[in-house]
Each structure stands twice: as structure tokens, then as C-alpha cells.
Amino acid sequence: MTIEKTLFAAADKMRGSMDPGEYKHVALGLLFLRYISIAFQRKYDELLPEGLDVAEDVDEYMADGIFWVPEAARWRTLSAQSKDPKIGVKVDDAMRAIEADNEQLKGALPKVFGREALGGHVVTGLIDLFSNIEFEGTRKDFDLIGRIYEYFISEFASNEGKRGGDFHTPKPVVELIVDMIEPLRGRMYEPCCGSGSFMVHSERFLDHHAGRREDLAIYGQELNHTTYGLARMNLAIRGIVARIEWNDQGTLLRDAFPDEKFDFAMANPPFNISDWGGGILAEDRRWTFGTPPVGNANFAWMQHIYDKLGSTGIAGVVMANGSMSSMSSGEGDIRRAMVEGGAVDAMVALPGQLFYGTQIPACVWILAKDKSNGIAKDAKLRDRRGEVLFIDARKMGALVAGSRKQKELSQEEVVRIAAAYHAWRGEPDAGSYEDEPGFCKAASLEDITKHNYVLTPGRYVGAGAAEEDGEPFEEKFDRLTAELRAQFAEGRRLEQEIETQLEGLL
Structure with a gap:
């Protein structure tokens, strides 16, 4: 089974009574958070040898097209708290924090994880599920991410x-x-x-x-x-x-x-x-x-x-x-x-x-x-x-x-x-x-x-050219005529059998 199908099957089991139109935003929202956290962490680890002030410089990330992820919103932070009964609220707060620090994401991220109808166990399960995806935090990940996005979207579309x-x-x-x-x-x-x-x-x-x-x-x-x-x-x-x-x-x-x-x-x-x-x-x-x-x-x-x-x-x-x-x-x-x-x-x-x-x-x-x-x-x-x-x-x-x-x-x-x-x-x-x-x-x-x-x-x-099967017309005509006669005979036999069965019921 491909990773897309594995993730969807596992995530789908957690859906419960939630409307599928909403649930895809939950699953894909967490996938988004997982990737940008990995991309951020890769850059952070690259900058840290130059000093903490450099690693915490937002402009260093913007220059490379990487989203700034605040400490409380980083995947390792949320993953460590995944069993917390209020993990859904924490994920919503993480989404708001990311939007606050990244102008281009304002209003784009879902904040539905803390809803009572969703249930903390679903958020916990998804965090554990997506933690198993190995990302590099580079453009090399786009193909896998794209495949997962497209598969989730198409599967939910087929169910909606x-x-x-x-x-x-x-x-x-x-x-x-x-x-x-x-x-x-x-x-x-x-x-x-x-x-x-x-x-x-x-x-x-x-x-x-x-x-x-x-x-x-x-x-x-x-x-x-x-x-x-x-x-x-x-x-x-x-x-x-x-x-x-x-x-x-x-x-x-x-x-x-x-x-x-x-x-x-x-x-x-x-x-x-x-x-x-x-x-x-x-x-x-x-x-x-x-x-x-x-x-x-x-x-x-x-x-x-x-x-x-x-x-x-x-x-x-x-x-x-x-x-x-x-x-x-x-x-x-x-x-x-x-x-x-x-x-x-x-x-x-x-x-x-x-x-x-x-x-x-x-x-x-x-x-x-x-x-x-x-x-x-x-x-x-x-x-x-x-x-x-x-x-x-x-x-x-x-x-x-x-x-x-x-x-x-x-x-x-x-x-x-x-x-x-x-x-x-x-x-x-x-x-x-x-x-x-x-x-x-x-x-x-x-x-x-x-x-x-x-x-x-x-x-x-117009019509395309008919495919030639190599059978001469006379032979094909005789063969098809014989098949038709055999089908007529079988039809008469079945008709007689039905009449006999009906008479037996009287």
C-alpha cells in the first residue's frame, strides 16, 4: 500500500462522525504544520552554530522562503504534548501563532482542532500518524506532499x-x-x-x-x-x-x-x-x-x-x-x-x-x-x-x-x-x-x-476506421448466423422448460 493510501486509511478511521468536508482540513492542516516545522528546524539547526541570535532572526528564514514557526507551534513541542487532553486547543493556538508571524498565511490555517466534536483522541492520533512521515524540509519533499494532498482531496471529494x-x-x-x-x-x-x-x-x-x-x-x-x-x-x-x-x-x-x-x-x-x-x-x-x-x-x-x-x-x-x-x-x-x-x-x-x-x-x-x-x-x-x-x-x-x-x-x-x-x-x-x-x-x-x-x-x-480481424466476410456471416440460430434454439428450450415448471405448480 502506498504512503498516501496508508495515511488516508489510518486517518479515515479516526474521522468518526465529523463531516468529511471539514475533516480533510484537519488532516491536511496538520500535514502542513508538520512540513513547515521540519523545514524550519532544518534551517534553525543550520544557523545555530552562528549563534542563538542568528538562529532566532526571522529575516534569515524569510530570505529562504521558509515560514517562521514560534517555539510553541513547533512540531516537536506539540508532539511531546500529544497526549494532553487539551492538545486540540494547543494546535489551534499554534495555527494562530504561525499566522501572526507570517503575513502570507493570515486566515489560511484551520483552527478547528479544539472543537469538542472532534475529540482529543483524533488530534493525538493524527499527530502520532504524521510524526512517522520522514521529511527533509526541502523542495525534495514537494512531490510526496503533493501526492498526499491530491490523494486526500480526491478521496474526500469522492465521498462528499x-x-x-x-x-x-x-x-x-x-x-x-x-x-x-x-x-x-x-x-x-x-x-x-x-x-x-x-x-x-x-x-x-x-x-x-x-x-x-x-x-x-x-x-x-x-x-x-x-x-x-x-x-x-x-x-x-x-x-x-x-x-x-x-x-x-x-x-x-x-x-x-x-x-x-x-x-x-x-x-x-x-x-x-x-x-x-x-x-x-x-x-x-x-x-x-x-x-x-x-x-x-x-x-x-x-x-x-x-x-x-x-x-x-x-x-x-x-x-x-x-x-x-x-x-x-x-x-x-x-x-x-x-x-x-x-x-x-x-x-x-x-x-x-x-x-x-x-x-x-x-x-x-x-x-x-x-x-x-x-x-x-x-x-x-x-x-x-x-x-x-x-x-x-x-x-x-x-x-x-x-x-x-x-x-x-x-x-x-x-x-x-x-x-x-x-x-x-x-x-x-x-x-x-x-x-x-x-x-x-x-x-x-x-x-x-x-x-x-x-x-x-x-x-x-466522424467514425474511426473499423478494426480488421482478418476473417473473410462469407465465413464471418456463416459463423454469426449459426450462433444466432443456436441462441434462438436455446431460447425456445428455455421457454418450454419454464412452461413445464409452471404446469407443475398447478
Whole structure:
């Protein structure tokens, strides 16, 4: 069993009657405290030979991006007191002390450990559990920490139903969007950032492509305050600097960055939300392609995100499949205006059963502000106006080991989809693009018009080539006919047997 599964199984046994939505913050909050304490202690031991005054100098830690941890909040202090009946209160006080000494963590850390409903034995058990994790206190730990965070978040999302799915985007879907829009340098925006998964994977993308963290400025906004805190911990534990804002009205009603434009945007907005303030925002300037229906926020989200893009910006947005074909409440007209306005770059139909807590099938919209690339002679990308790339990935994905209903895309499938998109865009070293029946099609505006601006990829890519099994048609026909006759005969035999049994009951 992997360390993630071991930790989750052990922690899950301690959960008791606590709501899983709250419990994940307890477990991950302690994991955060464990790591920053180890990182602090490593630096402290390194500085101590230079004198106690140097080891106690806060600036020495800030210079290395290490959080200052007060004595009472250090893991060794709390671990030594783990059997104290008031250990939960002590952990809450530790979280407050850390926030007081680290401005960037103010309001981010959970203070729920002293609650009577949680029980001291749970806090004691978790402290003992996390004490067994061996951290170095360096960036080398990020991979393990990330795996534990993602595993805990996804497992709780699968148990929470719709509420869990609201904030958690499956890792392969995040990777797909990051790989498609490639946020290497500039400003990146996530309007409903949840646990910060897009931001984390953008940083990983930079690391894997020799990018520099200082070249990518990250912005985000979140409505749920506890999830907002989780996102900040998720980023802080990796040393990712991001500006994340929270308010209780949400992004559509109160944009935290009203005057900002971005080079990249990524989002998995909640699907088909009806209570989004549509009546209040009916005349909003963001509705370039038409006023979204009051009863569904899907096209409000997409137009908001498109509005936030700079002159060459690009966005990847996860949406319910209905967004590709719905004609109700003017959505068909908005979709047509988006296509004719050159806003839609590519559409990807995803496999079913990817998302936790919902069976609603989903798709990815890739939006682009300038598909012409300025028609510059030295433009790296080709002019894609009047064309949309459709990718049908519905047949991809496989069941997750041990699950009968949860699927995920493989790394190879993510690479294949992203590669088709980059080749179609004409990117250097991406290879030449060709339509592939059953998988991808570069459709013209004329083709899309014939389909009444319905953007379901299956309508455009056609059927893939049938697999040849090498059996001659005549032989296959005779074999299948014989099988059919045998099945008919078996059906008649069973029918007679049932009648005989029924007669015996009379």
C-alpha cells in the first residue's frame, strides 16, 4: 500500500462522525504544520552554530522562503504534548501563532482542532500518524506532499458527492488543460480556484519545461472560505507565490481583479448553477456575445473568463456537455456569436465518469483572444480564424484500479490530445497536423454553420476506421448466423422448460 493510501486509511478511521468536508482540513492542516516545522528546524539547526541570535532572526528564514514557526507551534513541542487532553486547543493556538508571524498565511490555517466534536483522541492520533512521515524540509519533499494532498482531496471529494466535485478537478483533466495552453510566462488567472490544483500543475509544467517561476504571476479567486484556506496552504507548502482573493459574493458578482487582464486562464466552474445573480447582472459589460440565461451560469463563466484575457490570451474551461449543444434561453445564440467572433479555438469531449460525485459528462473549451496571431510574418502560430479544432476523447480513459465507476485519462492520452492541438496551431516542433477520423477534425466555419453551431466533437470527427480481424466476410456471416440460430434454439428450450415448471405448480 502506498504512503498516501496508508495515511488516508489510518486517518479515515479516526474521522468518526465529523463531516468529511471539514475533516480533510484537519488532516491536511496538520500535514502542513508538520512540513513547515521540519523545514524550519532544518534551517534553525543550520544557523545555530552562528549563534542563538542568528538562529532566532526571522529575516534569515524569510530570505529562504521558509515560514517562521514560534517555539510553541513547533512540531516537536506539540508532539511531546500529544497526549494532553487539551492538545486540540494547543494546535489551534499554534495555527494562530504561525499566522501572526507570517503575513502570507493570515486566515489560511484551520483552527478547528479544539472543537469538542472532534475529540482529543483524533488530534493525538493524527499527530502520532504524521510524526512517522520522514521529511527533509526541502523542495525534495514537494512531490510526496503533493501526492498526499491530491490523494486526500480526491478521496474526500469522492465521498462528499456533489460538494466535493465542486472544488476538485481530477488531476488528468488539470494536466490536460495545462499542457494545452502551456502557461510558461506572463499572468495566469483562475476565477474559481478551489484547492489550487491548476496553479500547482502550472508550476510543475514550468519545472518540466525549464521555465522560471518568477516569469509566471498567478492570480485566483474563491468563494468558499475553507477551500480558500486549503488552496493557500496547498500553494504555500510548495513555496508557490500567488495572489488569491476571497469574498462571500463570488467571482461573477464581485470580481476581485476588475481592471486586470491575463495571458492564461484555467477554470472548472460549478456546472449549471442557477443562483448566480443573473438578474442583477443582466446589463453587465462582460456579455460580449449575449446575455446569459438567468437560470444557468455556464455562459456567464465563459464570457467572464474571455473578458479577462489580454489581447493574445488563451483559456481552458471545463464545462458540462450541455454547453456544446443547448439551444434554450438564448444559449445557442451566444454559442454562435462566440464561434463567429473567433472566441472558440478548440473543443474536447471528455470520457464519462471522470469527475467525483457527479455523472454529468464534461468537455473542455479552449478560448483564444487572437486566433490570427496578429497575422505577423514572424508569428510562430498560424492564422486559425474561420476554423475550430474538435477532439473526441470519449472513448479514452480507463477505470481506476479498485473502482467500478471512476475513470481517469492516462498520461499517454493526455499527451496525445495536447499534441494534436499544438500541431493544429502550427507550433514549432509540434509536427504537421492531419485530421484523424474518430479522433480529431479541423472544422471550417461553414461546417459548423451546417450543424447549427452545435459544438459536439462527435458530429465533426466522424467514425474511426473499423478494426480488421482478418476473417473473410462469407465465413464471418456463416459463423454469426449459426450462433444466432443456436441462441434462438436455446431460447425456445428455455421457454418450454419454464412452461413445464409452471404446469407443475398447478
